[in-house]
Amino acid sequence: MPDNFENISGKIRTPILEVRDLSVSFHLLEGVIPAVAGVDMVLNQGEVLGVVGESGCGKSVTAKSVLRIIPCPPGSIDSGTAMFEDRNLLELTEAEMEGVRGNKISMIFQEPMTSLNPAFTVGDQIAEVFRFHRGMKKREAFERAVEELRRVEIPDPAKRARSYPHQLSGGMRQRAMIAIALACRPRILIADEPTTALDVTIQAQILNLMGQLQTDIGMSIILITHNLGVVASIADRVVIMYAGRVVEEGTIDDIFACHHHPYTHGLLRSVPRLDRPSEDLQEIKGIVPKLNDLPRGCAFSNRCDYVMEQCRQREPVFKPIGSGHKSRCWLENRPW
Amino acid sequence: MVSLSEKKQGYSGEPYLSVTGLKKYFPVGRRSLTGKGAVVKAVDGISFQLKKGQILGLVGESGCGKTTTGRTILRLIEPTDGNIVFDGMDVTHTRDMKALRKKMQFVFQDPYSSLNPRMSIFRILKEPLDNFMGHMSRSDKKDLVVQTLQTVGLTADHMGRFPHEFSGGQRQRVALARSLVCSPELMVCDEPVSALDVSIQAQVINLLKRLKQEYNLSMVFIAHDLAVVEHLCDPIAVMYLGGIVEISPKEELYSSPLHPYTQALLSAVPIPDPVLERQRKVQLLTGDVPSPLNAPSGCTFHPRCPLAGEECRLQRPQLVEIRPGHSAACFKAASP
CATH class of the missing domain: 1.10.1200 (Non-ribosomal Peptide Synthetase Peptidyl Carrier Protein; Chain A)
Incomplete structure (x- = not known):
């Protein structure tokens, strides 16, 4: 959607939803599972923010926490703020939340x-x-x-x-x-894997419809997905999540053309693509670690091809590497 | 000990698996007194051939009959009509299906429901050996199980564990090992990667590629993801509402698709690259896939087809070879 993108990048960005330092855990029989650990996420007026990650990375939990539809118990929101229209959504009463849900912030689900x-x-x-x-x-x-x-x-x-x-x-x-x-013409639509259960031709119809309605209503969209193709087609900015953390954040051009985090790199190279036929798929070795048994230091260190000694000691800080582009990695320069 | 890689090498020109006029109708609702009830034509007269060592990709959207086709080839469900010949043997009329089953194996989509939760990995892999290779000694069976586990990237340590201790990708490896353990010659894989995360999906696709090379396996690979099929299969058959609409070598299908449905399907796949996405022209199809219970007259695709003419409404187009090895069931493609 070229026109759409041009419009938005020309606008001044005003944040509409600011999530700061959100931590959510689940208290289960097998122990405390830290599903979301210190997530920062900003949604600007009129933009489509893509939230990408594999199952269990905390992308849905983050969205559901903002709307406070996490079942508590076993879930609990341990820290953080979610500022929307000068109010912290995490501190509103249930009655006040009912005036927000479905009215100002709406959500659609996968199935x-x-x-x-x-x-x-x-x-x-x-x-x-x-x-x-x-x-x-x-x-x-x-x-x-x-x-x-x-x-x-x-x-x-x-x-x-x-x-x-x-x-x-x-x-x-x-x-x-x-x-x-x-x-109710909400200001924010949270779409949690809206096209995952649909066939490709129907997916194309739904994405097209969402793009149209977004411009008509002037709302902002948080699009949660694992499909990088869908993100490339309608998102303006992207947040990449891994093991309950945001590992990289940037505009779609930052993420697809000059991504900095090795996980983003691995993710992009493991997707089979129609435009690059028969290219060998580069897999990310190993499996996603259990959230209550993460490796020491960086959560991705046990699967990373570029792991260094300090990655196994200390968790990297989420630092800016360009205007609006941030990455949670100790690497100074991109090695690829 | 029987080595897995002691397999017949080399291609032959003869079709290895040949399916002719395969039909599967499911009765629905109550039958009338005359014995004629409504039927769903899940698979309605499809024919294709597969040479040894080839992977045939069977793509289509949900409800197009691709899974039914796969299951009917192995007679997991009985075909209504048609003929299946595998390696010179008539599958449809044989009374000794057990002998054939050893050579023809199935891999299911969901590795969570296809493994018995109460059986250890060793027992899961030993069961086909007990069934098909009763003459083997227990220690030979154990060796073969270990060897097969290593082939799919697991270790002997995993044998004593149960399915719930594994992640989705590992389970799918166990399911593949179970199919491989009795050295099959043909594998029918029903969406083996669609339930997996992207990074794990790449691992399993690469594994399937390797297995095909090592064992000279022939496969029918059922999928809805055109990009996955492109990386693994050649030739590729596109199905729509119970019929094959196009069948072609891989390169030609993607570079110059003949059937309007294939064209729409290919254009609908989003590309994970924002620069290419902005240029991509989606050929949006109107409406949904019609119900196979009430399939349209003539060409089943005509209500959604941008090219549909009078004859498309009246007559059903046959699959005709338009270029060498490249066939399509479309009047417009046949006479441009």
Whole structure:
């Protein structure tokens, strides 16, 4: 999306959501699992922030903590702030949070079948948002719901509003989820792997739709994904996470063209690409470590090709290496 | 001791696996008194050939019948109609399927549900040996299990452990070892890497490449990710709604796809490079994949096809060879 990107890079960046030093842990039978350890993340007005990482790296937990939908217990938010509209979301009361969730900050999930209620029609579920946040009457809310379905380009919206989730295809369900999330025109949309369960041609449709709606509504998006292709197609900035930490942050051009962290490097080289046919895939050796059994020093040190002595001693600091580009690594220069 | 690498080398021109007019219809709902009920045409008359040492990629979106095809080849489900010939033997009508099963193995998508949680890795790998190679002594079996584990990148220490102690990538290695242990000649892999993280996915793809070289294995590799298939398979068959729409050598399929569906599918894959992404033109398909229960008349792709004409609505196009080795089922591609 070239036009989109140009617009945003031309704007002055004003932060809309600032997450500082967020730590979240889960108290389980096998011990305390530090799922997120000191994450800093800034979302600017009108941008798409891609959050990339493998399963268990804490990307979903970070997003869910901001909306306070982490089950506590076993989860607990140990430290940090999440500033949104001059308020710390982590300190609001439950009643105040209800005014934020689905109204100012919305979330869509990976599997639209499990996040929609199977016992209510799609129209009722969208109407619920209007009744709850806007205090509309039942009939009026349902009429608005049909409008919202039309907006997400569902054919024959009046009929579809009376359908139950199981009567819709995967792509349609995700459109319905988007309709629910965007009903109140939120300022921030958190999309947690929105296209992972979908086929490529449907993924292309959904990404296209999200791009369009973002410009229409003027919202900011946090896009959580493991698919680097999806990030390259719609994100403006990227945060790379590993083992509960942010390891690199930068604009998409920083990350794809001059990334600094060895994990980012490994990730990019391990993806099979259509534009570079038959090139050998470079794997990252080893496996993702358990979060309660991380190596000493840098969490990536046991899998890193460029590991040095100090990496095994001390955890690297998250330091700037260019304007808006930061990396958590002891390496001075890129060795590749 | 039987060595795994003592395998017949060299290619022959004869097709090694030949599938002709394969059909699998599943009955749905209640049958009427006349015995005719509604059917889902999951696989509707597909034909392809595989030479020894080749990996055939079977790609398509969910519900296109690729998994059913894979399972029918091994008669894990009985075909409704059609003929499967493997290494000169008629698979469809043989009464001695056990002898064939030793040579034909299956690898499932989800390594979490395909390994018995109550069996140790040793027992999981020994079971096929007990089943197919009863004459081997216990110590020979143990040697072979250790050797196979090493081939897939695990060690003898892993034998006493249980599946839950392994990560997804390691489990998939165990599943591969289980298929390899009785030296098969044909492997059908059903999306073996789609449940894995990117860095682990690259490890398993590289492993499969190596195994194919070492054992001169023939494979049917089922996937929905075109980039993964590109790295592993040649030739490649694209399926849509129960039929093969295009089959071609790898290079040609990616450089000059003939069928409009293949073209749309290829254009929909996002490239992990923002510079190329800004130039990429997505050919957006409208609508969803129709239900196989109610497949469109004529060419099954015509409701979504940008080129569809009158004949596409009325007649079903046959797979015809348009360039050497490159066939497509499309009227428009056949007569440009």
